[in-house]
Amino acid sequence: MAQANHIGGDTFPRLLLQHAQIRPHAPAYREKDLGIWQTFTWSQVADEVQAFACGLAALGFRRGMNLAVIGDNRPRLYWAMLAAQCLGGVAVPLYQDAPAADMAYVLADAEIEFVVAEDQEQVDKLFEIREGLDARLLRHVIYDDPRGMRNYRQDGLASFDQVQQAGRKQAAEHPDFFRREMDAGRGDDIAVMLYTSGTTGKPKGVCQTHRSFLAAAQGGVSFDKLTDAEDILSYLPMAWVGDHLFSFAQQLVAGFTVNCPESGETVMTDMREIGPTYYFAPPRIFENMLTTVMIRMEDAGAIKRKLFHHFMEVARRVGADILDGKKVGLLDRLNYRLGGLLIYGPLKNVLGLSRVRVAYTAGAAIGPDLFRFYRSIGVNLKQLYGATETCAYVCLQPDGQIKFDSVGLPAPGVEVKLAPNGEVLVRSTAMLQGYYKRPDATAEVLDDEGYFHTGDAGMLDEHGHLKIIDRAADVGRMNTGQMFAPNYIENKLKFFPFIKEAVAFGDRRDMVCAFINIDMDAVGNWAERRGIPYAGYTDLAGKNETYDLIAECVEKVNADLAAEPMMAGTQIHRFLVLHKELDPDDDELTRTRKVRRRFIAEKYKVLIDALYAGRTIQHIETQVKFEDGRQGVVAADLRIVDVKTWDSLKEAA
Numbered sequence: 257m258a259q260a261n262h263i264g265g266d267t268f269p270r271l272l273l274q275h276a277q278i279r280p281h282a283p284a285y286r287e288k289d290l291g292i293w294q295t296f297t298w299s300q301v302a303d304e305v306q307a308f309a310c311g312l313a314a315l316g317f318r319r320g321m322n323l324a325v326i327g328d329n330r331p332r333l334y335w336a337m338l339a340a341q342c343l344g345g346v347a348v349p350l351y352q353d354a355p356a357a358d359m360a361y362v363l364a365d366a367e368i369e370f371v372v373a374e375d376q377e378q379v380d381k382l383f384e385i386r387e388g389l390d391a392r393l394l395r396h397v398i399y400d401d402p403r404g405m406r407n408y409r410q411d412g413l414a415s416f417d418q419v420q421q422a423g424r425k426q427a428a429e430h431p432d433f434f435r436r437e438m439d440a441g442r443g444d445d446i447a448v449m450l451y452t453s454g455t456t457g458k459p460k461g462v463c464q465t466h467r468s469f470l471a472a473a474q475g476g477v478s479f480d481k482l483t484d485a486e487d488i489l490s491y492l493p494m495a496w497v498g499d500h501l502f503s504f505a506q507q508l509v510a511g512f513t514v515n516c517p518e519s520g521e522t523v524m525t526d527m528r529e530i531g532p533t534y535y536f537a538p539p540r541i542f543e544n545m546l547t548t549v550m551i552r553m554e555d556a557g558a559i560k561r562k563l564f565h566h567f568m569e570v571a572r573r574v575g576a577d578i579l580d581g582k583k584v585g586l587l588d589r590l591n592y593r594l595g596g597l598l599i600y601g602p603l604k605n606v607l608g609l610s611r612v613r614v615a616y617t618a619g620a621a622i623g624p625d626l627f628r629f630y631r632s633i634g635v636n637l638k639q640l641y642g643a644t645e646t647c648a649y650v651c652l653q654p655d656g657q658i659k660f661d662s663v664g665l666p667a668p669g670v671e672v673k674l675a676p677n678g679e680v681l682v683r684s685t686a687m688l689q690g691y692y693k694r695p696d697a698t699a700e701v702l703d704d705e706g707y708f709h710t711g712d713a714g715m716l717d718e719h720g721h722l723k724i725i726d727r728a729a730d731v732g733r734m735n736t737g738q739m740f741a742p743n744y745i746e747n748k749l750k751f752f753p754f755i756k757e758a759v760a761f762g763d764r765r766d767m768v769c770a771f772i773n774i775d776m777d778a779v780g781n782w783a784e785r786r787g788i789p790y791a792g793y794t795d796l797a798g799k800n801e802t803y804d805l806i807a808e809c810v811e812k813v814n815a816d817l818a819a820e821p822m823m824a825g826t827q828i829h830r831f832l833v834l835h836k837e838l839d840p841d842d843d844e845l846t847r848t849r850k851v852r853r854r855f856i857a858e859k860y861k862v863l864i865d866a867l868y869a870g871r872t873i874q875h876i877e878t879q880v881k882f883e884d885g886r887q888g889v890v891a892a893d894l895r896i897v898d899v900k901t902w903d904s905l906k907e908a909a
Contacts, residue, residue, distance in 0.1 A: 265470075266442070266443030266466060266467065266470070267341065267441045267442070267443060267445070267447070267466040268338060268341050268447060268466055268469075268470075268504075268505070268508050269305070269338060269341050269342040269438055269441060270438065270441070271508040271509065272298075272301065272302055272305060272338055272508060273302055273438070275298040275302075275508070275511050276298045276299045276301070276302035278511075279298050279484060279511060280297060280298055280299035281297050281298075281299065282297060282298055282484065282511070282513075283295045283296070283297060283513045284296055284297060284298045284300075284301045284507075284511075284513060284514070285301060285331040285334070285513065285514050285515075285516065286513060286514075286515045286516065286530070287330065287331050287515075287516045288515075288516070288517055288518040288522070288526055288529075289518065290518075291518070293515075293529075296331060298511070301331075301335065304332075304335050304420070305335045305338045305339050305342065306339075306342070306423070306427065306434050307420040307423040307424050307427065308332075308335060308336060308339040308416070308419055308420050308423055309338075309339035309340075309342040309343055309423065309434060309437070310422075310423030310424070310426040310427045310433065310434055311418075311419035311420050311421070311422045311423030311424075311426065312339055312340065312343060312345075312370065312419065312423070313343055313423075313426065313433070313437070314419075314422045314423060314425075314426045315370070315396055315414075315419065315422070316396075317340070317343055317345060317370055317396075318343070318344075318345075319343060319344030319345065319437075319440070320344060320345065320346075321340075321345045321346070321369065321370065322345065322346045322347075322348050322366045322367060322368055322369075322370075322449065323336065323337070323339075323340035323345050323346065323347055323348060323368075323370045323371070323372065324348045324349075324350055324362075324363060324366065324368040324370070324371040324372070325337055325347060325348065325349045325350065325371070325372050325494065326349075326350045326352050326359075326371065326372070326373045326374065326378045326382075327352050327372075327373055327374020327375065327378055327400065327494075328352060328374055328516075328519070328520065329490040329491055329492075329494055329499070329503070329516045329517070330374055330400055330516055331514075331516055332372075332400045332416055333349075333372060333374065333400065333494060334494075334503070334504060334514070336372040336398075336416075337349065337448070337504070340370075341441070341447055341466075342434070342437060342438055342441070343437050344437065344440060344441055344445060346446045346447065346448065346449050346463075347447065347448045347449070348362075348366050348368065348448070348449045348450075348451075348461070349448075349450070349493075349494040349495040349500070350362055350363075350451070350495050351493050351495045351496075351847040352374065352378065352493065352494075352495075353493075353840070353847070354847060355841060355881070356381050356384055356385050358459075359381065359382075359385060360385045360388060360389065361458065361459070362451055362459060362461075363385060363389065363393060363394065364389055364390070364393060365458075365459075365461060365692070365693070366449060366451075366461055366692065367393065368393055368394060369392065369393060369394065369395045369396060370395070370396045370398070371394060371396070371397055371398070372398045372399075372400070372416070373397060373398070373399050373400070374399070374400050374401055375399065375400065375401035375403065375404070376399070376401070376403065376404035376405055378399075379397060379399050379405070379408070379413070382394060382397050383397070383410055394412070395412050396412045396414070397410070397412055397413050397414075398413075398414050398415070398416055398419055399413070399414075399415055399416065400415075400416045402415055402417075441466075442466075443465065443466045443467040443470070444465050444466075444467055445465060445466060446463045446464070446465055446689065447464060447465055447466040447469060448464050448469065448500060449461045449462065449463050449464070449692055450462050450464065450495065450496075450497050450500060450644050451495065451644075452644055453644075453846035453847060453848045453850055460691040460692070460694055460697055461691060461692030461693075461694075462497075462644045462645050462688050462691060462692075463688060463689045463690055463691070463692055464647060464688055464689065465689055467685065468647055468685060468686050468687055468688070468689070469500070469501070469505045469647050469686070470505065470509065471647070471649075471669060471684065471685035471686040472501055472505065472642075472646075472647035472648065472649035472667075472686035473501060473505035473506045473508070473509040473647075474509050475649060475667050475668045475669050475670075475686070476501070476506055476649065476652070476667070477506055477509050477510045478668065479652055479654075479667065479668060480534075480614045480652075482506065482510045482512065482534060482614075483510060483512070484510055484511035484512050485512065485533070486510065486512035486513070486532075486533045486534040486613075487512065487513050487515060487530055487531065487532045487533050487534070487611070488502060488503060488507070488512060488513070488514055488515065488532050488533075488534045488535070488536075489515050489517065489523070489526065489527050489530055489532045489535065489608075490502075490503040490514045490515065490516050490517075491516075491517050491520070491523045491527075492536070492537075492538075493847070493848075495847070496848060497642070497643070497644040497647065497648045498536060498618065498619070498642075498648050500647075500648075501642075501647055501648045501649065502534075502536050505647070512534070515530045515532070524607075524608060527607075527608030528605070528606070528607075528608040530608070531608065531610055531611040532608070532611065532612060533611050533612060533613045533614075534612070534613065534614050534615075535609070535612050535614075535615040535616070536615070536616045536617070536618075537615075537617060538617060538618070538619040538849075539617050539619070539622040539623075539626065539750075540756075540849070542617060542622065542626060542630065542637070543623075543626060543750075543753060544777075545607050546626060546629060546753070547753045547775070547777065547778050549603065549606075549607070550753070551777075551778075551781050554781075554785065563598060563599065564599055567591075567594075567595035567598060567599040567600070568599070568632075570588065570591045570592055570595050571592065571595060571599075571600065571632035571633055572628065572629075572632050573588065574588045574589070574592055575592060575600075575631065575632030575633060575634065576628060576631040576632050576658075578592055578634075579631055579632075579634055579636060580655070580656050580658065581656060596634070599633075600633040600634055603633060604633060604634065604635065609630075609635050612635055612636065613636060614636055614638070615630070615635055615636060615637045615638065616637075616638055616639070616640050617637060617638075617639055617640075618639060618640045618641060618642065618648070618663075619848065622639065623747075623750075623751030624660040624661065624751075625751065626751065627639075627660050628660065631658065636655070638652070638653040638655075638658060638664070639653055639662070639663045639664060640652050640653070640663065640664065640667075641663035641664065641722060641724065643708075643710055644688075645687060645688040645701065645708055645710075646670075646682055646684065646686055646687055646688075646708060646710075647686040647687070649667055649670065649684070649686045650663075650666070650667060650670055650672065650680075650682050650684075650710075650722075651663045651664040651665060651666055651667060651670075651672065651722050652664045652665065652667045653665070657719075657721075659717075659721055661723060662717065662721035662722060662723050663721075663722050663723070663724055664721060664722065665720055665721055665722075666720070666722070667684075669684050669685060669686070670682060670683075670684040670686070671683040671684065671707075672716075672722060673707070674714065674715070674716065675709070677713075677728065678713045678714065678715065678725070678728065678731075679709060679710065679711065679712065679713060679714075679728045680710045680712045680713070680714045680722065680724070681703075681707040681708065681709055681710070682707060682708045682710060683705070683706050683707045683708065687702075687706075687708050688702075688708070690702075711727055711728050711729060712724050712725075712726070712727060712728060713725045713726050713727070713728040713731050713741070725741050725743075725744055726741035726742065726743040726744050727743060730742055730743060730853060732762070732763030732764065733763065733764070734762050734763070734764070734765055734766070734767075734768075734825065734826070735764060735765060735766050736766070736825055738825035738826060739822065739826075740762040740763050740768070740826055741823075741826070742759070742760040742761070742762065742763075742853070744823070744826075745758075745760040745768065745770070745813070745817070745823075745826060745828065746758040746759065746760050746770075746851070748813045748816060748817070749770065749772070749809065749810065749813055752809040752812075753775060753778045754774060754775055754778050754779050754782065754805060754806065754809060755772055755773070755774065755775060755806065755809060756773045756774060756775040756776075756837070757772075757773035757837070757838050757845075757851070758770055758771065758772055758773070759771040759838075759851055759853065759856055760828070761857070761864055761867070762826060765868065767829040767830070767868075768826050768827065768828050768829060769828065769829060769830045769831060769864070769867040769868065770810070770828050770830075770831040770832075771831070771832060771833075771834050771856075771860070771863070772806055772810075772831055772832070772833045772834065773833075773834055773837050773838055774793075774796065774797055774802060774806065774833060776793055776796070776837070779796060779802060779805070780796060782805065783796060783799070783801070783802070786801070788801055793835075793836065793837060794835045794836065794890060794892055797833045797834065797835055798833070798835070798892060798893075798894070798895065802833060803833060803895060803897055806831070806833060807831075807897060807899050810828050810831055810899045811899050811900050813827075813828065814827040814828055814899065814900065814901050814902060815902060818901070818902040818903075824902075827901040827902065828899060828901075829898060829899065829901060830867050830896055830897065830898050830899070831867075831896070831897065831899065832863065832866075832867065832874075832894050832895065832896045832897070833894070833895075834860075834894070835876060835878070835890055835891075835892035835894060836878060836880060836890050838851070838856070839880070839881075841881045842879075842880055842881055843855055844856055844859070859878075860876070860878075862874065862876060863876060863894065866894075866896060867896055871896055872895065872896055872897075873893055873894065873895055873896065874893070874894050874896060875891070875892075875893050875894075876891065876892060876893075876894055877889050877890070877891040878890050878891075
């Protein structure tokens, strides 16, 4: 029987041991391996963690040391973090797809001597990095997956199993050791160090204590009434603060089950098999799901398409109200119930959302139409707002108080206020202790009253709901005096399924111009249906038909902006479609896919100059990095087009 969590504990390892005592045979983790789901109970996890912790100690890991963890979401990688915390150490998860140079910076900055890696790919990267680091770093590399590792003999290399074997031997020889180490832990000890995405500079290590993350986790669990019966799919990067809150901290508070997919390619299949009850995804994932649905409906027969559109109209009209418990007419309610049997239920099952009780999105704005679609078919999708420095815990949307244009009310235990310049300030227990080895940077974001300066510009509506406009540093002024919020414009563009990324320019300019990245899947499918041949991204992006399609989207955004008095002067006048996708490997995006605006402005200065010089075509040659490490050049002659703008709200309407 599902129950809310009532256990207490001021550190994550203590919570683990309490779950092992209270619900020893309940599933804590599942992992799909070779097509079969493997289940690990709470008592098994406690034993595995203890063995690995003692093994780390036998290798020389001590209190206060940092343990790096690199790889896809795997139970053993989560256990490694817990094991480090059992010894008073700090877990430092890294982005597994980071290039060697970026990874080397973090490993050196965090002074990593011990690292747990998922597989051969990560081990190879680590040994390549080790050659250029101080000899004191990366002394011990421990791997989880043994495939391909048979002939590796490097110094300091060991398998997860070997470390656990040493740990069990150490525990037998020193039976009181583990308990003494556990008892020495305190809630104010640093539990995890999560590196920022590095949008404006080098990443910084955000030091979070057990107490801070537990405050965020307990607040969220109570807010959404989470129980030990929840199932969550853990597939987003372990280095991202959202995964650490949902898949680590909240699990250890509520006692629910974390499910790890077999691979990134099987996430959707695995999700349908698990049927999570509690789910998180960034807006792009929800957009991709909807795009897939609409593409499939184009392939469906006429009767099925007609039924789909009929019942989706019913859902758009009354679905969200039914979800929120509002009054709906009997005929509409019966129609909606029939739609549930014929359309909504099968659709949610295909998407893996049939059991979802609470779903969240964050990290970027989500389009009102997209938001409304999921809520209309009965998915309780909500927005949250937070940052790495606040344990991803600032604002939440209460059930029944969902607003499409806000990120919700301050979460339990959180104070939110606005600075005179509109910057969002936050104070709570769930906040960073500081940036690792960066007291100067810490002093810049934490004021004397204990408020964290988020760097985001926002506003509070009459009901206390927070609306985020843009990064405060990115909000500028046009030469006309008009406020310019590029992210606000970019998000409106990205609400269209054909647009994957956008970068707007206008600060200290006479007009707004934009770069566009098309969504290859959506535009490719659109082109194929119209018999438009293309040879790849660059070719498709340069097609006249593609420009016409994107121009329609841009003009619709301009019409929306014209209807907003504060934003009417920021309509887009000219745009171009970039010849390549913006890519984290080319330093154009962060690992969490945030635009590195300044870097892009410098890298593509010739294109920006062409936009504002009135040119209609501009040649560009761009260096790119391929997945295998090779470098190449992508060249193209890019078209620049003008789009319609509106002088008045009446004209736009």
